Amino acid sequence: MNLLSIDLNHPAHYLTAGPISVSYGNLVMIGLVIVLFVVALVLPFPSHDDDERS
């Protein structure tokens, strides 16, 4: 079970590029949201061929 847990008992690690500074945790979340957005656009939605949704 410990293998699955993440130790958060330390300061966050940051990626810094000039004036921009973002924690790796936030960066992962931003990446996930972008991936989710793209997947929502390209993944086919299950449809009903007869188009009867009553």
Next chain:
Amino acid sequence: MSSKKMWTTRVRESTLEKFEPEDLLPDRQPAYVASWIYIFGVATIAAFVMLVISGLILTFEGPAWWHTSSIGHFFNSIHLWSVELFFVFMVVHLWGKFWMAAWRGRRWMTWITGVISFFASIVTGFTGYLIQTNFDSQWIATQAKDSFNSVGIGAYFNALNTGQAMLIHVSLLPLALGGLVVWHVILVRRKGVVPPIEAGGSE
């Protein structure tokens, strides 16, 4: 009896005219709605419902419970992950609606209520951070008080006042946000879901 209608009659007739049951609870949607990008609004609402339910439980039990008991930790985590999903879904919903210019076809008020809901959600999330009653919330509060003082609202909102943040978070903001969401959804139902830009018209 006067021919002038009673105010109750006027309100009833006006309400039925503006909010037809077929619009409020439709059983059919346009074909273009069959896309995953259209589910994120209702996904955001589902996360909001989970937030309210877990928040009510946390409210009744209190900080000592959510800090020390395993069930308290569980519901604290449910509240945390619900708000993570709430913002993830809301941001995808926002991007989807922005890129399809969802304010077309006299839907500007739908867009505006969504924008206000977004900012109200940020304030709600912020006050939630303030009332965790841990070192994290102390750090955020001491940093935020300087920001509030610098923009001149420190006299009205003191980030170091946990009681004030608690009451705003559990009473004022959920009611305001809930009302905004209901208004937003009613507008979506009245105006209909915005069609894709390539579909031509704006209705």
